[in-house]
Amino acid sequence: MNKMFNTNKIKSLRLSSTAIIASIRRIKQRTRDLERYVGRLETLLALILLVVVISLLTPVFLTLQNQMNVLLHVSVIGIVAVGMTFVIIMAGIDLSVGSVLALASVIAASFLKLGVPGVVGILIGLGVGALCGLFNGLVIAKGKTPPFVATLGMMGIARGLALVIAEGRSIYGFPRDFLVLGQARIGGQLPLPALVFLLVAALGHFLLFHTRLGQYTLTIGDNEQAARVTGIPIDRIKLTVYMISGTLAALGGLIFASRLNAAEPTAGIGYELDAIAAVVIGGTSLFGGQGSILGTLIGVLLVGVLRNGLNLLAVSPYYQQVAIGLALIGAVLLDRFRGVRRER
Secondary structure, eight states: OHHHHHHHHHHHHHHHHHHHHHHHHHHHHHHHHHHHHHHHHHHHHHHHHHHHHHHHHOGGGGSHHHHHHHHHHHHHHHHHHHHHHHHHHTTOOOTTHHHHHHHHHHHHHHHHHTTOOHHHHHHHHHHHHHHHHHHHHHHHHTSOOOHHHHHHHHHHHHHHHHHHHHTTSOEEOOOHHHHHHHHOEETTTEEHHHHHHHHHHHHHHHHHHHSHHHHHHHHHHHOHHHHHHTTOOHHHHHHHHHHHHHHHHHHHHHHHHHHHTEEOTTTTTTHHHHHHHHHHHTTOOTTSSOOOHHHHHHHHHHHHHHHHHHHHTTOOHHHHHHHHHHHHHHHHHHHHHHHHHHHO
């Protein structure tokens, strides 16, 4: 009788422990969700305040034409930043996106000059980006190389190949079906690149929060060792995430080349820093495990509005870099403050 009583007591204690653990997990998840929403709200308020200040300083800012220009100019960085969001949430980094952007556009342009259709050229460019991302993922996941070192190496490889293939010169003069990608406007106003950016952001949001890939990415970024213990295929997720980053960098390069009707082997220099700045300003933690595509979207718009406003105010591009740098440092410090607050 006593033995049966003890057995039931042990079972009840186990059930209670399981319920307590589940409750703690739910509380942690709700806390993280609240922090994510607060982070988005802070960035959104900063964007609104910036818009108000610039519109007071220059009335040209709020014109429809200027707003369409802002969307057009942020579209390439925005597409690259969506891929970067996945990488940083996974506690990684991708310094090669600017060089991959150039390489993909140069290789696609070379095939277009040989007479392939525009759609085929686009698919070739996207394939180049995916292969570069796959290489990054293999070196990081299988070679156990730090992401900083692996992607820094790819940055040099991709840039060097772009310069060799293009012989250091621009490749220009593309078919009309390719130029549509960067130059078409929906309803005569909305640039097609801006629509592509919004569609990529929507797809990225869906993948991050409504698929197993997204949940695994968040879990790996939060605690890779715990993710490994639970059976998450970490290497496969890393390969997929870096392929997404490379493919989106290539898409940004194709849009950039289509808009200019020229593929530049030097295109995309510094784009990796702009993408990282937009992602971090948007509330994604550099330490991994926390972030959102919506936050990145707001961060991209904030950086784009800041640059557009400074251009309208005739501020030197050198000072613009200073402003972006200060915004990035401020976002990192804020992220660190949130991390300390979570630990407490």
